[in-house]
Amino acid sequence: MNIGQPAPRFTAPDREGKQIGIDDFADRWLVLYFYPKDNTPGCTTQAIEFTSNLAQFQDLNTQIVGISPDSIASHGKFIDKQKLGITLLSDPEHQIAEDYGVWQLKKFMGKEYMGIVRSTFLIDPSGKIAYIWSPVKVKNHVDTVLAQVKIQS
Numbered sequence: 001m002n003i004g005q006p007a008p009r010f011t012a013p014d015r016e017g018k019q020i021g022i023d024d025f026a027d028r029w030l031v032l033y034f035y036p037k038d039n040t041p042g043c044t045t046q047a048i049e050f051t052s053n054l055a056q057f058q059d060l061n062t063q064i065v066g067i068s069p070d071s072i073a074s075h076g077k078f079i080d081k082q083k084l085g086i087t088l089l090s091d092p093e094h095q096i097a098e099d100y101g102v103w104q105l106k107k108f109m110g111k112e113y114m115g116i117v118r119s120t121f122l123i124d125p126s127g128k129i130a131y132i133w134s135p136v137k138v139k140n141h142v143d144t145v146l147a148q149v150k151i152q153s
């Protein structure tokens with residue numbers, strides 16, 4: 001993925017099973033972030049911080065969408081438990097993650113496995129990638145994304 005290229009098209013179900021796609025965000029900025037798993041420490045912190053700053057993003061005509069391989073049921077529980085205000089989409093076959101290049105070989109405690117590399121894409125209102133953060137460190141990430149949206153918009 002490169003800045004300036006069209007963002008890969010996608011559709012995926014939200015917590016209600018409604019299909020949401022990139023076209024639903026035409027004429028708006030989109031922060032599309034990929035995370036490994038619901039209800040894990042880093043993923044929870046990131047989702048809560050995006051929710052806490054949602055009004056500022058919305059003031060900048062920006063929508064926040066998170067994607068992970070978790071099921072829609074898992075997303076629903078995560079949203080309810082953490083009182084999240086952002087949209088989460090389910091990508092259990094990791095097709096969207098593959099299209100965005102974030103489904104990669106990872107290593108943990110000497111083992112290798114395929115998984116999500118925490119990444120964020122800022123997509124402009126015309127559907128092009130305006131900025132990429134990968135891999136993402138959770139600390140201060142949402143503030144960094146918000147600052148970039150302010151610069152870009």
